[in-house]
Amino acid sequence: MDLEFWDSNIELINREKLDLLQLDRLKKTLINVYENVPFYKKRLDECGVNPYKFSNFDELEKIPFTTKEDLRINYPFNMFARPLNQIVRIHSSSGTTGNPTVVAYTKSDIDVWGDIIARQLFSLGLRSGDAVQNSYGYGLFTGGLGLHYGIEALGAIAIPVSGGNTERQIKIMQDFKPAAICCTPSYALYIAEVGKEMGIDFNNLQLKVGVFGAEPWTDQIRMEIEQRLNIDAYDIYGLSEVMGPGVACECTFKNGLHIAEDHFIPEIIDPSTLKRVERGKIGELVFTTITKEGMPVIRYRTKDLTNLNYDTCQCGRTHARMAKTIGRSDDMLIIRGVNVFPSQIEEVLMKVKEIEPHYLIVVDKRNYLDYIEVWIEVSEDIFSEKMNALEAFESSIEHKLYSAIGINIGVKLKEPKTIKRSEGKAKRVVDMRKGEKP
Amino acid sequence: MPIKQLTVFLENKLGRLAEVARILKNENINLQGFSTTEARDYGILRIVVSDPDKAREALKKAGFTTHIADVICVGVEDKPGELLQILDTLTEKKINIDYIYVIAGTRVVLSVPDIEEAEKILGEKGLRICF
Amino acid sequence: MTANKKFWDENISTASKDKIKEIQLERLRKTVKHCYKNNNFYKKRLGDAGVNPDKINSLEDLKKIPFTTKDDLRDNYPFGLFCTPLSEVVRVHASSGTTGNPTVVGYTKNDLDMWAENLARIMYDVGVRKDDIVQVSHGFGLFTGGFGFLSAAEKIGCMVIPISGGVTERQLKVMKDYKSTVIACTPSYCLYMAEVAENTGVKFEDLNLKFGFLGGEPWTDSMKDEIEKRLKIKALNSYGLSEVLGPGVSCECLEQNGLHINEDHFIAEIIDPDTGKTLDIGEKGELVFTSLTKEAFPVLRYRTKDISYLIDEPCACGKTFIKMAKPMGRSDDMLIIRGVNLFPSQIEEVLLKIKDLEPHYLIVVDRVNYMDTIEVWVEVSEKIFHEKIMDLEFFEKSIEEKLYSSIGIRIKVKLKEPKTIERSEGKAKRVWDKRKEK
Secondary structure, eight states: OOOOOSOHHHHTOOHHHHHHHHHHHHHHHHHHHHHHOHHHHHHHHHHTOOGGGOOOGGGGGGSOOBOHHHHHHTTTTTTOSSOGGGEEEEEEOSOSSSOOOEEEEEHHHHHHHHHHHHHHHHHTTOOTTOEEEEOSOOSSSHHHHHHHHHHHHHTOEEEOOOSOOHHHHHHHHHHTOOSEEEEOHHHHHHHHHHHHHTTOOGGGSOOOEEEEESSOOOHHHHHHHHHHHTSEEEEEEEETTTTEEEEEEEOTTOSSEEEOTTTEEEEEEOTTTOOBOOTTOOEEEEEEESSOSSSOOSSEEEEEEEOEEOSOOTTSOOSOEEOOOOEESSOOEEETTEEEOHHHHHHHHHTSTTSOSOEEEEEEEETTEEEEEEEEEOOTTTOOSOHHHHHHHHHHHHHHHHHHHSSOOEEEEEOTTOSOOOSSSOOOEEEGGGTOOO | OOEEEEEEEEESOTTHHHHHHHHHHHTTOOEEEEEEOOOSSEEEEEEEESOHHHHHHHHHHTTOOEEEEEEEEEEOOSSTTHHHHHHHHHHHTTOOOSEEEEETTTEEEEEOSOHHHHHHHHHHTTOEEOO | OOTTOSOSSHHHHTOOHHHHHHHHHHHHHHHHHHHHHHOHHHHHHHHHTTOOGGGOOSGGGGGGSOOBOHHHHHHTTTTTTOOSOGGGEEEEEEOSOSSSOOOEEEEEHHHHHHHHHHHHHHHHHTTOOTTOEEEEOSOOSSSHHHHHHHHHHHHHTOEEEOOOSOOHHHHHHHHHHTTOOEEEEOHHHHHHHHHHHHHHTOOGGGSOOOEEEEOSSOOOHHHHHHHHHHHOSEEEEEEEETTTTEEEEEEEOTTOSSEEEOTTTEEEEEEOTTTOOBOOTTOOEEEEEEESSOSSSOOSSEEEEEEEOEEOSOOTTSOOSOEEOOOOOBSSOOEEETTEEEOHHHHHHHHHTSTTOOSOEEEEEEEETTEEEEEEEEEOOTTTOOSOHHHHHHHHHHHHHHHHHHHSSOOEEEEEOTTOSOOOSSSOOOEEEGGGGO
16 A cells, blocks of 8 residues: 655654654653753752753653642643743633643644644545534634544644534534545544434535544444444544544554654553553653643643554554553543543532532433533422422532533432432542443 | 421322322321422322321432421311312402312312411311311 | 734724725625636626626725626536636535525535634633633534634634533533633523523623624614623624624724624625615615635625614724624515524415415414424415314424425414405515514
8 A cells, every 4th residue: 555644754764763853852841841840940959850961861760740730730821941031822621610731732733733744634534625523612622623633634624513512413414525524433423323313324425434432442443433434433542631523543553553753752650550561561751742832741641541552553653652542540530522520520510509418410421422421419409399490400500510521411309219329438420431331 | 277288299200199198008198198399300199198297218228308387277078169168268358279179079178478477267167177 | 922912913904094995806806806717607797797806996896797696506506606626625514495595505624614703803802811711502404604703713723612502501511611702692592591591590790701703684672781780791793794704894993883704804895785876884784795715605796685884093902903783684684583593484385385375374473482483374275174183283283394404494374264364455464573572
């Protein structure tokens, strides 16, 4: 097969050269954070790593990890390595509960981001002139704008549909004839379902590529999407703390996601011992950014579980491949691509005084889409004899959850003792997607 | 004087209403009448019983969420025009009814925002307030 | 570029009338030729009207060119009015709605740069600098509002918070924590934010907000006073429409007595909407725009249907561009609901497809708490009435879903008893816009 490359010098680079490139960029990054981020200066001083004399990868292991908690503590701008007048964009995690995590980009960061994604879309066969329907949500979430500028950098036509309004998505798919769609894999299946109801034959559309991410998915889901939409479905990975979508992406061989190693150094650690695992073993993914200016992260713990494969891929690319993520090392839930921590929900509920300490977060899939609801037992404090009052109570909590967390969470009132009591630590989350039962 | 109505929160699940009826029977409490809201995921059961406090205790013990509310009870006869008389009286004074139902054949239970006022108005019209 | 110069581009912003006319004529010639040469629709239009693109000798010749209307855009859906090959197009935007065909506009890379330049100039000239932090609360997606301000503010070098619309508590938290100095949104959303701020104890005098670039809907001076008083900002009227560009066509300066039109990129005319005759400066009529620099989607004499008049007098701000009065209504029945354009016919089309629905309906528009509300009243016939409340609710919901999926905004459906909705002898009155009674 005749393969084309966006930048063969980088994509086919041999490991030795890549190591040198990474080492050089890593050193520059360490100097950058040492000089510009007090948090990192303190960290590096404490662990005795001198960024000016940094010379081999083993030293990286001496540097403590950066966690989401570190980002929260330094909210909003203390992790930035550039003055605000050099920052042109910020993104952040959702939520008003607690402090969200804020990330920053310089003009050059935005350009690099676009170039990385353009390279990935190119590797999937997309070219200038192809239209790409981008159905990720736009806004502070990195999915929409991240993919968007990658599509434009490729020279393809970005259709910024954003999420929702599925019938319109399908009309656009028919009329604008996009060659590719970007969204979450579950939304792709939902589109297939709605399309079927509308009598659409996806074989007759021009769509040939799907770029899906923001939530974990299996090869079985891939097969289903590919069959129903008549496309090739590829996994793209990223998180805002490291950059956004594009940190890694599959190639046409669908055999692992190539990490953009010219920009990110991956490590896999054992989440309990925090030591690096043997090459190939499953553990938690950790990233160090080596080209970011606005907000580099050093050894950022993603909490995503996967393993790495350093063999050269059939496509010829040398960049290490991560397996599709297989889960989390924390209790974060991913609901339609949005990250939700049970503690965020708890914090809202705890502020409503009538709510008994008995509640349960229930997550499931309905019609291919994730949904999340909170079960609350109706105590006498809540119960008034009017139906309207109960409904108003439900919707007031729903509103509070929405404004704090940014996604719709249904509230279901239940009779007392419906929710199982536990002896030890209360089980607050039932994820029916994993076969759990309330 | 208003009567006491017992209200019960019920999930829309098979057998829940029967459970309430069973508890009342076991406690030897007479059920004079009841109404339910149409259930979605849950609904409200409203009952008038011989001993509301005892009934409430029993239901609470069995894990039900309950509430006691004052409602007006008006005696009517089994003949045409009886309901209209109540409604006309209240409508004339611009009193809106939140809900209304019949108990034990010849009594109508209704809820309004200001019970005392409505009872006075109905009494002045010669309607029989039961308690 | 020095940070303290007064104008983004003094040569242009303060150019003499003659100089501007010279630029306009040269660019008009180019645009007409471009349209004629590269687009069949325009070629035929111009040919039929006897316009020889090589013989545009003065700006007066513009009057010979036929108008372009929204219907022309619809008839040439989706890409029929593009004047460059798709391989040069990198972005499309579109009006909302699947009912009928939406209007689609395309941008080349140069167009996007030109767009950012136009709006950056507007923002810079009123005092926005690279140190500013710009909260973009317009929606992103196919709607042009969000992207317009994002790119323009990035061009100036501001830090942009692409927060998009909704979740007002979060908007306020962001405004407070990230110290936003500029906000872009609809004027009614500003007032809604003020309302929520008051309820949640946020005081605008403690915030850093200086400017609001507000648009997407017509608004009055009293609304401006209210916004300035409550948000402690300069509230500037920003105007644009996707068919012509998006935001950046014109905007108020700090004098706030008219919106300077970016005359080097657009020629504005005012016409009598009935006769099509060009009106004089100062006469009220329909705004018509001709784009002068657009590549993918130029427009010749595009009828905006917005009612305004032109103001040609020296402005104390020093800018020489002609001004338009803030738009004061429409020459058609288009409704603007929270910045989204909506035609009653779009609603009608959805309703008429619903089986068993009586042909009597009323669209009720209001402004509650400074936010536009829209509902549709439909009469309950025996055909749809079943004895279960649930069935009726389900019916309501299903119409709401249909309206949402084809129009893209939430419209509440209210079931009414038969004969509630007034019958009329002649043309039925389908819209009750209570905002006009306030």
